[in-house]
Amino acid sequence: MSDVVTLRYDVIPGDFIKAGEASSDVKKKLMDIGISPDVIRKTAIAMYEGEINMVIHSLGGYAEISIYPNEITILLVDNGPGIDNVEQAMSAGFTTAPDDIRELGFGAGMGFPNMKKYTDEMIVESQPGIGTRVMMKVNI
Amino acid sequence: MKPRDFLGMKEFNVLCEGNNLDREISVPYCCDLLSVAMANMPAGAAWVTVMANVNTLAVATLTDAACIILAGGVSLDELGQKKVTEQGITVFKTELPIFEAALLVHKHLNG
Numbered sequence: 017m018s019d020v021v022t023l024r025y026d027v028i029p030g031d032f033i034k035a036g037e038a039s040s041d042v043k044k045k046l047m048d049i050g051i052s053p054d055v056i057r058k059t060a061i062a063m064y065e066g067e068i069n070m071v072i073h074s075l076g077g078y079a080e081i082s083i084y085p086n087e088i089t090i091l092l093v094d095n096g097p098g099i100d101n102v103e104q105a106m107s108a109g110f111t112t113a114p115d116d117i118r119e120l121g122f123g124a125g126m127g128f129p130n131m132k133k134y135t136d137e138m139i140v141e142s143q144p145g146i147g148t149r150v151m152m153k154v155n156i
Numbered sequence: 157m158k159p160r161d162f163l164g165m166k167e168f169n170v171l172c173e174g175n176n177l178d179r180e181i182s183v184p185y186c187c188d189l190l191s192v193a194m195a196n197m198p199a200g201a202a203w204v205t206v207m208a209n210v211n212t213l214a215v216a217t218l219t220d221a222a223c224i225i226l227a228g229g230v231s232l233d234e235l236g237q238k239k240v241t242e243q244g245i246t247v248f249k250t251e252l253p254i255f256e257a258a259l260l261v262h263k264h265l266n267g
Binding site: 032033035036037039040043053054056057060061064065068120121122123124125126127129130133 | 189199207214220
């Protein structure tokens with residue numbers, strides 16, 4: 017039996033409900049495995065924030081969660097449009113979200129900062145016109 | 157204090173008993189901006205908000221809130237009611253404004 021459990025979810029532009037369901041599903045699965053509540057909370061929040069970014073800004077993609085004996089990795093890959101300036105996108109308060117997204121309670125420029133806050137490692141790679149790839153790690 | 161204690165209080169009406177009636181409440185927490193709530197809401201919070209969309213429900217689940225208290229007479233729409241029932245989220249509503257609702261929880265927690 018492999019030591020690694022991998023879960024994969026499609027992320028669809030505009031589909032907030034599916035994003036919430038995917039993160040909730042990960043939370044349930046981590047609870048079933050017996051991961052500690054603190055690690056589950058960090059993983060679930062970081063994944064959901066990442067998914068919400070993709071729901072709001074991307075052309076779609078997927079989230080892949082891998083559970084290793086000592087860490088959980090969250091990989092988010094989308095098909096564009098990419099981020100022009102990653103450093104700027106990572107700074108608290110910076111947002112390009114439209115008003116209708118703000119009315120839902122998102123779009124405060126806190127997505128990336130929250131993801132960084134709740135994970136032990138985070139790498140963002142983006143190519144305008146191609147897509148964005150976010151790798152996050154939560155230590156168990 | 158547990159969400160179950162709200163069942164007997166005239167200020168609160170239960171919209172969904174959910175799975176958390178007997179969870180210990182850590183603190184009342186007030187915020188309508190979901191990103192801020194996700195950044196700062198402690199686990200076990202009684203989350204007082206007027207934001208009642210499906211994303212609120214996801215945030216409550218993922219941050220491990222004890223319950224949601226919808227303040228100011230706000231309620232769930234049909235989709236929201238379906239979701240909380242499916243997911244076992246404990247939700248109350250109150251006519252009290254956010255601050256007064258949170259203060260009431262605070263008084264009971266610390267009283």
